[in-house]
Amino acid sequence: MSGTYFDALWEAHVVESLADGNDLLFIDKVVAHEITTPPGALLIERDFGDALFDPRAIVAVNDHVSPANDAATAEQARHLRGWAKRHGIELYDVGDNGICHVLVPERGFVRPGMTLCCGDSHTCTLGAFGAIAFGVGTTAQAGAMLAGCVVVKRPHVMRVRIDGVLRGAASAKDVALTVVRTLGASGARGYALEYCGSTVETMSMGERMTLCNMAIEAGATTGLIRPDATTRAYLHDRGVPFALEERWYEHARVSGTYAKTIEIDASGIVPLVTWGTDPSQSVPLGQRVPEAANDGALAYMGLRPGASLEDAAIDQVFIGSCTNSRLHDLRVAAEVLRGRRVSVPTIVTPGSQAVKRAAEREGLHEVFQDAGALWTHASCGPCLGMSMGVLAKGMRCVSTSNRNFPGRMGAGGRVHLASPVVAAASAVLGRIPTPSQLDELTGAGVCV
Amino acid sequence: MRISGDVLALPFDGIDTDQIIPAMHLTVIEPSGLGPHLFTGHAELSNRLAEVPTASIVVAGADFGCGSSREHAAWALLERGFRAVIAPSFARIFLENAYTNGLVPVVLARSDVEACLRARSLEIDVDAESISTDGGERFMFTLDPVRKTFLEGGGYLRYLHAKIPAIRTWAAART
Numbered sequence: 001m002s003g004t005y006f007d008a009l010w011e012a013h014v015v016e017s018l019a020d021g022n023d024l025l026f027i028d029k030v031v032a033h034e035i036t037t038p039p040g041a042l043l044i045e046r047d048f049g050d051a052l053f054d055p056r057a058i059v060a061v062n063d064h065v066s067p068a069n070d071a072a073t074a075e076q077a078r079h080l081r082g083w084a085k086r087h088g089i090e091l092y093d094v095g096d097n098g099i100c101h102v103l104v105p106e107r108g109f110v111r112p113g114m115t116l117c118c119g120d121s122h123t124c125t126l127g128a129f130g131a132i133a134f135g136v137g138t139t140a141q142a143g144a145m146l147a148g149c150v151v152v153k154r155p156h157v158m159r160v161r162i163d164g165v166l167r168g169a170a171s172a173k174d175v176a177l178t179v180v181r182t183l184g185a186s187g188a189r190g191y192a193l194e195y196c197g198s199t200v201e202t203m204s205m206g207e208r209m210t211l212c213n214m215a216i217e218a219g220a221t222t223g224l225i226r227p228d229a230t231t232r233a234y235l236h237d238r239g240v241p242f243a244l245e246e247r248w249y250e251h252a253r254v255s256g257t258y259a260k261t262i263e264i265d266a267s268g269i270v271p272l273v274t275w276g277t278d279p280s281q282s283v284p285l286g287q288r289v290p291e292a293a294n295d296g297a298l299a300y301m302g303l304r305p306g307a308s309l310e311d312a313a314i315d316q317v318f319i320g321s322c323t324n325s326r327l328h329d330l331r332v333a334a335e336v337l338r339g340r341r342v343s344v345p346t347i348v349t350p351g352s353q354a355v356k357r358a359a360e361r362e363g364l365h366e367v368f369q370d371a372g373a374l375w376t377h378a379s380c381g382p383c384l385g386m387s388m389g390v391l392a393k394g395m396r397c398v399s400t401s402n403r404n405f406p407g408r409m410g411a412g413g414r415v416h417l418a419s420p421v422v423a424a425a426s427a428v429l430g431r432i433p434t435p436s437q438l439d440e441l442t443g444a445g446v447c448v
Numbered sequence: 449m450r451i452s453g454d455v456l457a458l459p460f461d462g463i464d465t466d467q468i469i470p471a472m473h474l475t476v477i478e479p480s481g482l483g484p485h486l487f488t489g490h491a492e493l494s495n496r497l498a499e500v501p502t503a504s505i506v507v508a509g510a511d512f513g514c515g516s517s518r519e520h521a522a523w524a525l526l527e528r529g530f531r532a533v534i535a536p537s538f539a540r541i542f543l544e545n546a547y548t549n550g551l552v553p554v555v556l557a558r559s560d561v562e563a564c565l566r567a568r569s570l571e572i573d574v575d576a577e578s579i580s581t582d583g584g585e586r587f588m589f590t591l592d593p594v595r596k597t598f599l600e601g602g603g604y605l606r607y608l609h610a611k612i613p614a615i616r617t618w619a620a621a622r623t
Contacts, residue, residue: 072475407489
């Protein structure tokens, strides 16, 4: 209605407008992983004759616990395999897989102008390509596989304008945390976030994915970035034809009217770390936990109002997840760890097999392992406490993932979200760094 | 449809789906066996559940069900005997999952939610979109008119299945 890129893209996919702002929205690609797909596939098999709308519009990935770590997860992976084979669905599996949100762009499954859904809330990561991509439940994903559509309420469009040059050690992760901090954990509910501005324009596709990945942490339906030359170059490098999407590059030049706009000055962003139990509860490195901080969150995190985060000893560091497991993330973490030793157990999990191999061609695996970190296979890893690297009660982990919810990485486990640079520095120090410690570890003056 | 039952009061904002059902329990290919793990992501919540084992209506703070898309959160609530959740607001994906599975999501103003938090039991008239507390208070709410029709089991997929011919026609005509 308001002529933004998002609106044009949404309207091009509306099969039928329903009551109360709901639309029957056509989905170009369904991403199916082993945790949320099997129950929906079984519903279709039992009640609808196992008929799929278009198996070619589905891509399957074993990613959350891959390879399986017990009989139950083996059954999930086996089910996804059998189902994919039966329907001729392209499947990425052990040895050639990775986190679906990392793998899907690498393999050219997302292009500007597409709609995608997946039984995974971080599907918004793919909005970096000028696509409308959002997480849905198992039944809604099954509906998209059965009928090619989802019933979804059309969000308003909020422009998140980010201008200026990131300084020092500030990264795309810190921009993402700043957006969530500015909006609050539910401040974008009912909205799609359209990120724009000079900071976003100069970001690589990897950085844009980091930014879009955390749209859900502000409660947004999704986040997206209008496609440009950077998008085109990424896709071109991967041999993805873009002729069909040309009109979306044209649309991307139109601005439209936004329901709301927020503006962020990137030059003022410093590395952030969360102190609480939702991703909006963060402070700039070196600042104390707010005096007025939520009691429940602080009690869970074992912190007091006004505490210095660098005083709390940490037990583990995790570098990976759909937020920060791409090559760029691993490079910046490796630069901190090069020639140093970690002082706490540190797990580095590349986002995909392709990322892993690219990192190894650069020798990053040697840097991590020389530093005493564990270099793992590609998967979702410790992020959601389902496979490796689970935390016990009271254990404290600095993580480059996207969620610090209670119990996220294990019952009673405490998670501090941060960028790859801050996580790597924490691994060396065994503590969250002060700004001056981070400067020392990354080179003079980088933490402004 | 009427739902009456005891209240599980969870007066906290932002109860996310990791707290409702931790990921370590998502290792099922059928939505069963989840009930015993409900709210085990946070001791505060599981302790409250243990105090009201007969409860069938959750009354919670804002943004209930935020975070992960796991429909297991709705499945776990249903398996444990819950039929409705009352909150000032719900996260989008949880709200969709609740409707799809017949778990009634009731949005009320915060002051009305607070009255429900004080109640021991509630009666919800889903058709009339009203709630009565055991203290005699009555509140009206509005359900999504489209999703209300999905509340009966399997309604969402049956609805979409019936649309397939129209969707195929639309897809074939797309430019």
